[in-house]
Amino acid sequence: MRALIVDDEIHSRDELEALLLETGEFTILGKCSNALEALQAMKRERPDALFLDVQMPVINGFELLGMIDESLMPNVVFVTAYDEYALKAFEENTLDYLLKPVEKGRLAKTVRKLRRALNAGEKPVYSSQDIKKIPCVLSSRIKLISTAEVDYVRSNEAGVYVVCPTGEYFTDLTLKVLENKTNLVRCHKQYLVNIDRIDEIILHENMLAEIKTKSGRTIPVSRRHLKELRGKWNF
Amino acid sequence: MELLFRLIQAMSVFLVIAYLYCKSPWFRPLTTHSLRTRDRIYLYFFFSAVSILGTYLGIAIQDAIANTRAIGPVLAGIIGGPLLGTAVGLTGGLHRYSLGGFTAFSCGLSTTVEGMIGGLVHLYLKRTNKTDLVFDPKVAFTTTFFAEMIQMAIILIVSRPYLDALALVKVIAIPMILSSSLGTALFVSIGRDQKNMYERVAAISSAKAFKIAERTLNFLGSGINQKTAVDLAKIIHEETGVGAVAITDRDKVMAFIGHGSDHHTPGSSIVSSLTKAAIAENKVIFADGERERYICPLSATCPLNSVLVVPLHIDNDVIGTIKLYEPRNKQFLNMNKMLGEGITNLLSNQLLLSRYERQKNLLVQTELKLLQAQVNPHFLFNSLNTIISITRNNAMRARELLIHLSNFFRKNLKRGNDLSTLEEELDQVNSYLQIEKARFDDRLVIQMDIDPALLKLKIPTFTLQPLIENAIKHGISNMLGQGIAKISAYRNDGHALIEIEDNAGAFREADAGDGLGIKIVDKRIKALFGKDFGTAVYSVPDELTRVTIKIPLEGHVQ
Numbered sequence: 001m002r003a004l005i006v007d008d009e010i011h012s013r014d015e016l017e018a019l020l021l022e023t024g025e026f027t028i029l030g031k032c033s034n035a036l037e038a039l040q041a042m043k044r045e046r047p048d049a050l051f052l053d054v055q056m057p058v059i060n061g062f063e064l065l066g067m068i069d070e071s072l073m074p075n076v077v078f079v080t081a082y083d084e085y086a087l088k089a090f091e092e093n094t095l096d097y098l099l100k101p102v103e104k105g106r107l108a109k110t111v112r113k114l115r116r117a118l119n120a121g122e123k124p125v126y127s128s129q130d131i132k133k134i135p136c137v138l139s140s141r142i143k144l145i146s147t148a149e150v151d152y153v154r155s156n157e158a159g160v161y162v163v164c165p166t167g168e169y170f171t172d173l174t175l176k177v178l179e180n181k182t183n184l185v186r187c188h189k190q191y192l193v194n195i196d197r198i199d200e201i202i203l204h205e206n207m208l209a210e211i212k213t214k215s216g217r218t219i220p221v222s223r224r225h226l227k228e229l230r231g232k233w234n235f
Numbered sequence: 236m237e238l239l240f241r242l243i244q245a246m247s248v249f250l251v252i253a254y255l256y257c258k259s260p261w262f263r264p265l266t267t268h269s270l271r272t273r274d275r276i277y278l279y280f281f282f283s284a285v286s287i288l289g290t291y292l293g294i295a296i297q298d299a300i301a302n303t304r305a306i307g308p309v310l311a312g313i314i315g316g317p318l319l320g321t322a323v324g325l326t327g328g329l330h331r332y333s334l335g336g337f338t339a340f341s342c343g344l345s346t347t348v349e350g351m352i353g354g355l356v357h358l359y360l361k362r363t364n365k366t367d368l369v370f371d372p373k374v375a376f377t378t379t380f381f382a383e384m385i386q387m388a389i390i391l392i393v394s395r396p397y398l399d400a401l402a403l404v405k406v407i408a409i410p411m412i413l414s415s416s417l418g419t420a421l422f423v424s425i426g427r428d429q430k431n432m433y434e435r436v437a438a439i440s441s442a443k444a445f446k447i448a449e450r451t452l453n454f455l456g457s458g459i460n461q462k463t464a465v466d467l468a469k470i471i472h473e474e475t476g477v478g479a480v481a482i483t484d485r486d487k488v489m490a491f492i493g494h495g496s497d498h499h500t501p502g503s504s505i506v507s508s509l510t511k512a513a514i515a516e517n518k519v520i521f522a523d524g525e526r527e528r529y530i531c532p533l534s535a536t537c538p539l540n541s542v543l544v545v546p547l548h549i550d551n552d553v554i555g556t557i558k559l560y561e562p563r564n565k566q567f568l569n570m571n572k573m574l575g576e577g578i579t580n581l582l583s584n585q586l587l588l589s590r591y592e593r594q595k596n597l598l599v600q601t602e603l604k605l606l607q608a609q610v611n612p613h614f615l616f617n618s619l620n621t622i623i624s625i626t627r628n629n630a631m632r633a634r635e636l637l638i639h640l641s642n643f644f645r646k647n648l649k650r651g652n653d654l655s656t657l658e659e660e661l662d663q664v665n666s667y668l669q670i671e672k673a674r675f676d677d678r679l680v681i682q683m684d685i686d687p688a689l690l691k692l693k694i695p696t697f698t699l700q701p702l703i704e705n706a707i708k709h710g711i712s713n714m715l716g717q718g719i720a721k722i723s724a725y726r727n728d729g730h731a732l733i734e735i736e737d738n739a740g741a742f743r744e745a746d747a748g749d750g751l752g753i754k755i756v757d758k759r760i761k762a763l764f765g766k767d768f769g770t771a772v773y774s775v776p777d778e779l780t781r782v783t784i785k786i787p788l789e790g791h792v793q
Contacts, residue, residue: 008678009620009621009674009676010676011620011621011625011673011674011676012620012621012624014627014628015623015624015627016622018627022247034715036715043398057712057713057714057715058713058714058715079615081613081617081620082613082616100620101619101620101623114735141715141716142715230515
């Protein structure tokens with residue numbers, strides 16, 4: 001099985017890697033120390049299994065789960081040092097959870113579960129929480145942008161950009177995830193818009209339209225999505 | 236000579252009056268320094284009566300009266316001032332004038348003048364700040380002596396025929412001067428004794444009250460229990476000298492000292508209806524032994540006859556009583572009644588205060604315990620997991636960390652004391668940081684800058700640990716980049732400053748109230764060193780949080 005380990009503590013990553021390798025069942029695709037590294041690695045490596053630490057800086061394990069694109073969703077095993085998170089992990093409907101320090105016997109059980117799920121060949125679907133803050137990558141740090149501040153989100157070949165009054169920021173989240181997990185609304189194949197930030201909608205002939213946001217930017221509305229917007233807004 | 240004796244005889248009547256007067260409540264105002272108008276009016280009537288009585292008790296001689304009328308006006312003057320002296324003199328004089336005789340006018344006039352002379356002496360004493368001499372018999376004697384001489388002179392000058400007046404003065408001068416002067420002096424002497432007695436009683440009761448207060452206040456810190464109750468009862472018994480003292484709680488006798496202790500035994504239930512009433516109604520109950528008697532419900536031969544029951548209360552809750560008893564053959568002194576009530580009230584206040592203090596301390600202690608307890612489980616888990624992992628590759632390193640972990644918890648347990656040295660605090664903090672450093676690896680950088688002269692500085696135990704933990708747990712552990720924790724201690728402007736800084740800048744004012752422990756640290760420092768010391772937080776969001784601890788330097792740096 002192709003596994004990815006996500007934990008902010010180096011010794012936890014090393015320990016888990018050693019344990020997984022001992023079982024002889026895993027190829028370790030990588031070890032990530034935070035959520036952003038994990039999102040990138042998942043896009044790149046498309047793992048079968050994700051061993052995810054709950055307690056991490058800035059974006060914790062539960063939040064990360066909500067940011068993973070459904071098409072890339074691996075089988076997720078939560079790893080936590082604290083019992084109190086275990087219940088919550090079940091609510092999130094994960095495959096399994098492990099308590100640190102991880103026991104070999106317990107891990108073997110998890111391996112059997114994973115094997116079974118992979119053999120069944122179903123894409124795992126986990127209910128997860130909405131995204132309140134979108135992690136964006138700046139040159140040296142990570143900026144969290146509250147969804148309420150966002151004007152719109154656009155995507156092109158290079159990636160996905162969050163646009164807000166202060167500027168444009170690159171994010172590793174996909175449009176699909178943002179559409180599902182935030183209150184941003186699709187208005188074009190490549191655009192999501194924040195309804196609360198719309199200043200006006202300019203209607204053109206042949207069922208095309210443009211949206212002007214409160215910070216004065218203009219984005220296109222496609223024919224298909226104009227209908228949906230109309231349905232939502234009754235105009 | 237016979238005249239002198241008869242005048243002295245008449246004068247003796249005044250001494251009886253003086254004695255009675257001094258025992259009466261009307262005398263009391265004279266023992267204070269300021270006389271009110273009402274007091275002056277009383278004095279006017281009293282001394283006018285004395286003066287007129289002096290005339291009546293006189294002896295008729297040659298159509299005149301040898302008398303001790305002067306005593307009233309002179310005393311009124313000395314005690315009450317010129318106005319009162321003159322008024323009394325005029326009253327006595329007019330009365331004498333109305334009786335007629337060839338000296339009627341001269342005697343009337345001279346009595347008024349004598350009152351004035353007394354008044355002038357009063358003024359003189361007041362001006363020269365010698366008011367304590369008002370009750371000096373020598374002053375009274377001299378003043379009356381002089382005033383009576385003036386009277387004789389006035390009789391000689393004013394009365395006609397002159398020869399009759401001269402003959403009269405020859406007979407009455409010496410007896411009148413001597414007897415009046417002596418009378419005034421003795422009158423004043425009686426007054427002075429009474430006045431001194433009042434003052435002595437006041438001084439004794441104040442001294443007693445202070446002594447009891449001083450002896451009792453110290454050991455009430457822990458509230459009233461069996462032992463403190465006995466000590467307290469002993470002290471009150473010794474200091475007041477009453478027959479017996481008892482202390483009860485709401486249900487039973489806690490201590491009993493003095494007469495009747497053979498059958499009033501500590502630990503027995505309260506049986507006295509007076510005590511029950513005092514507790515139920517939260518009021519002072521007094522059975523003086525005459526109008527109302529204390530009847531011992533336990534023993535027919537109990538010598539106790541009068542009792543004062545004062546409730547001891549905290550806020551409005553009666554928690555017990557203090558009882559003072561006197562036996563049948565002794566009167567319950569008013570002084571002891573006042574002392575009993577005063578001391579009980581004082582103790583009630585003291586109990587309230589000590590309860591408040593105790594609760595305050597308890598609260599801080601509890602908060603501290605909570606803080607200590609809160610930390611450890613998570614820290615312990617994290618540490619063990621780190622060490623488990625390190626054991627795989629580096630057993631020696633793992634061993635070092637286990638020693639640090641052990642040191643950290645030992646210090647946490649051991650420190651029951653209020654104060655520790657900065658060195659001790661840093662030792663524990665260092666163990667903690669070594670483990671966290673291993674856990675976070677290069678995500679945590681520790682910088683220390685400690686003035687070595689401050690290592691012996693005394694600070695409240697468990698001051699640094701919670702603040703460092705905040706910096707790591709709520710700050711650096713939530714950072715994606717490299718976290719820097721700085722600890723510095725230096726001297727500045729006569730005090731010591733200890734700073735704990737992180738570059739996470741996660742501090743938010745709203746969080747500081749609960750769980751961060753900064754407030755408890757601040758509270759404890761202020762409680763120990765005063766409000767000028769404590770913690771201050773400086774924070775720039777996402778850049779830094781710096782907690783500065785200010786501690787006094789004096790006497791702590793070695």
